[in-house]
Amino acid sequence: xxxxxxxxxxxxxxxxxxxxxxxxxxxxxxxxxxxxxxxxxxxxxxxxxxxxxxxxxxxxxxxxxxxxxxxxxxxxxxxxxxxxxxxxxxxxxxxxxxxxxxxxxxxxxxxxxxxxxxxxxxxxxxxxxxxxxxxxxxxxxxxxxxxxxxxxxxxxxxxxxxxxxxxxxxxxxxxxxxxxxxxxxxxxxxxxxxxxxxxxxxxxxxxxxxxxxxxxxxxxxxxxxxxxxxxxxxxxxxxxxxxxxxxxxxxxxxxxxxxxxxxxxxxx
Numbered sequence: 001x002x003x004x005x006x007x008x009x010x011x012x013x014x015x016x017x018x019x020x021x022x023x024x025x026x027x028x029x030x031x032x033x034x035x036x037x038x039x040x041x042x043x044x045x046x047x048x049x050x051x052x053x054x055x056x057x058x059x060x061x062x063x064x065x066x067x068x069x070x071x072x073x074x075x076x077x078x079x080x081x082x083x084x085x086x087x088x089x090x091x092x093x094x095x096x097x098x099x100x101x102x103x104x105x106x107x108x109x110x111x112x113x114x115x116x117x118x119x120x121x122x123x124x125x126x127x128x129x130x131x132x133x134x135x136x137x138x139x140x141x142x143x144x145x146x147x148x149x150x151x152x153x154x155x156x157x158x159x160x161x162x163x164x165x166x167x168x169x170x171x172x173x174x175x176x177x178x179x180x181x182x183x184x185x186x187x188x189x190x191x192x193x194x195x196x197x198x199x200x201x202x203x204x205x206x207x208x209x210x211x212x213x214x215x216x217x218x219x220x221x222x223x224x225x226x227x228x229x230x231x232x233x234x235x236x237x238x239x240x241x242x243x244x245x246x247x248x249x250x251x252x253x254x255x256x257x258x259x260x261x262x263x264x265x266x267x268x
Contacts, residue, residue, distance in 0.1 A: 004028045005230075005264065006204040010035040010213050012066065015098065019207070022257050028264075033196060035213035037184040038066050038147075040073070047074040050143060050178040054082055054090060057143045057176075059114070059132070061093040063161050067145040068094070068102035070181035086111030090143070093132060096123030096255060123255060124235065125164040138172030149183040149212060185216040197221065201228040205264050209234045209255060211241045218245050232263055 006029040009019045016032035023030040041047070051074070054060070060082065062068045075081070083092045083103065092113045094100050100115050114135075116127040136142075146161055165175040188196065196217075199206070208214050208231050218226075226246040233239035234255040242250045253263035 008033050008199050008204050008206045010207055011209055012036050012038045015065065026261055034186055035216045036210060037186050039182045039184060041179065041182060044074050046178055047180060048076055051076055051079050057090040057141045059091045059093050059142045061142055061144045061164065062099050063146045065098040065102035067147060067180050068099055068106060071145050072106040081107055083108035083112040085109050088112045093128060095125055095128045098255065125161065129164060129167050136168055136171040136173045140173035142168050142173060142175050144175055144177045145180050146177060147181045147183050148179045183212065188220065200226060206231045207260060208238050208242055211238050214241050214245060232260055
């Protein structure tokens with residue numbers, strides 16, 4: 001029987017640990033190389049203000065699981081928890097299973113969450129919009145909870161977030177934004193860089209879930225040749241970015257564990 005390849009999980013630390021555990025249980029040699037560090041904001045006043053004004057909004061849209069976790073981590077003492085029933089206002093909106101699971105972990109009622117079908121074909125802002133567009137009438141107000149990057153630039157999250165906000169506005173609604181966390185590029189030791197370079201040419205599959213994370217990887221090894229590297233990208237835009245970066249093999253998969261495994265195994 002052919003040995004399973006190694007998988008490099010590039011999600012932030014908290015998310016990476018769960019993916020490493022689950023892939024290891026499936027027989028893959030798996031290790032984490034987080035390409036984005038998630039940190040709290042130095043100034044929590046805007047988040048506190050957002051919590052104070054929650055009832056001014058018809059919906060809260062979270063761009064990621066980290067947006068959910070950091071938003072709830074800033075919940076002021078005594079502030080009522082939102083999303084506790086199907087009749088809750090505001091409602092929660094998310095684009096994928098990671099954010100959906102994060103909301104459940106924070107006590108949200110599934111009936112208070114709008115999300116793409118978990119057995120559907122795609123998890124992104126476009127698919128979410130198809131689910132919620134009928135709710136959006138003139139005057140409908142949405143708070144979008146996002147992260148902030150020191151590097152700046154477009155990401156899949158950012159492109160989707162801005163596109164979603166544009167649809168809300170065009171339908172007569174209004175959007176406000178609040179930053180819930182910071183995204184930073186990781187800093188690696190020389191020994192860690194040696195390991196990363198090895199994984200770029202030894203047949204390992206890099207599990208990529210962010211164009212920003214991919215950019216951090218490329219920037220950390222300037223001039224490195226990625227033609228022997230393999231990637232599994234969880235969105236078409238990420239796959240396109242990996243191809244542009246020079247990855248020799250780029251597979252696409254939805255961000256579900258069994259589909260990532262199936263994608264890798266189909267290429268062997």
